[in-house]
Amino acid sequence: METQWQGYLRKDGNKGIRNYILVVYLVECAHHVAREISSQFRNQPVQLIGFAGCYPNEYADRLMNALCTHPNTGGVLLVSLGCESFNKKRLEENIKSSGRPAHTIVIQQEGGTRNAIAAGLSWVREAVVEIDAVPRVPMSVGDLIVGTVCGGSDATSGMTANPAVGCAFNKLVANNGIAIFEETGEMIGLEEVMSSRAVHPKLAVALKQSIEKAARYYTLMGHGSFAPGNADGGLTTIEEKSMGAYCKSGDSPISGLIKPSDKPKKPGLYLMDVVPDGDPKFGFPNINDTVEIVEMISSGCQLILFTTGRGSVVGSAISPVIKICANPNTYEKMSDDMDINAGKILKGEATIEEVGEEIFERILQVASGASSCSELLGHQEFTLTYKTFTPIGPACLPV
């Protein structure tokens, strides 16, 4: 029998597995006020996110609109200083027309920090009660969009946790779910292997081009997507890291190539291109793992699978993060942070397929409301940066 659980039904028909009020600062100058408001609601469904920049950016605007109308988002309080350039009026309108409660507090109009915090607190108190009335409906695997990211990788990542996630992804896709993998910068060297999995020859060309773009971009940046900890963990080159990262995608055919905030409509496996288009403009493509998590959530992911060998502790705002630890020594040291111990594969205590099954079961538990380790520990990391993207072409999502 197919597993079902109760989700949160949104006006657009999308279903969430969480129901949060987001307190959103629209410039760093409003961050403190927003944090003071959200911090009064510890252990309640209220989270803090924001964009630090004062100057406009189409990408940041698009992502913020997607996040504020995400299936796991129930309502939004926008906190503005007043003089920043973020288009808060349109954002508030979009949230309201999506059927969610929304309100904007402008610190300069409220008369400063104290008044703005007081006004924000009283709105959130009412909103928390209001979103409790969101209709609950049955959900199943076919309603899920799950993303996967690796961070703090070492050489065990590509031997245990990543291939196990690949098995869980195969099962997700086989059950009509949507699975998203990413980081074209970590597919350098795999152009041929990966493009041969495309469902359409034109998509194969697009996949290849996206990796070539990543290689060009990172060459101009001077180094690849490779941190010193990767080398301490036994990885020597970007090609080696790529091979390990790639197996998270499993064996399903690749149904499309998307960019952050593009929403796949059909079940299947999708690659997300996270490397900006055009000349390098705002620096390194992804300044940390959280940028990629936020990008996957903006494309509708209700849940993220995060594999780590060195031992990352991150979670995320909006969507729960399930952490899968690749290295048995790391698991021993940091087990509180890890949902799944994939390191036991190296010890010969489980197979890759068995751990893949365990990951799939954990997805169902967390989707049904169980807290992931990062949620229990209060992790709500969030980063939204400046980037530039051109829209995807027709070859990227073949009909």
Next chain:
Amino acid sequence: MTKFMKLHPLDNVHIVVDAEANIEIGHKVAACAIEAGEKIIKYGVPIGSATEKIEIGAHVHLHNMKSDYLPTYTIEITFKEKNV
């Protein structure tokens, strides 16, 4: 005793999976003698090239191999470059 794993029949490196030696888990050791310039094969595919002759059983890492795509960033290398 240190335990190794061979990930693919074509590989010329083995992976340490249970370390008692100086080489940590997940790191690579040469499965045969490797000449300078020869490809390092892991998962059955090249993951870079040897920068010097590598003896059988030796640790294969940043000191004796490099990427064929993008240079690898480490704190030591960046620091050294800055001070040259």
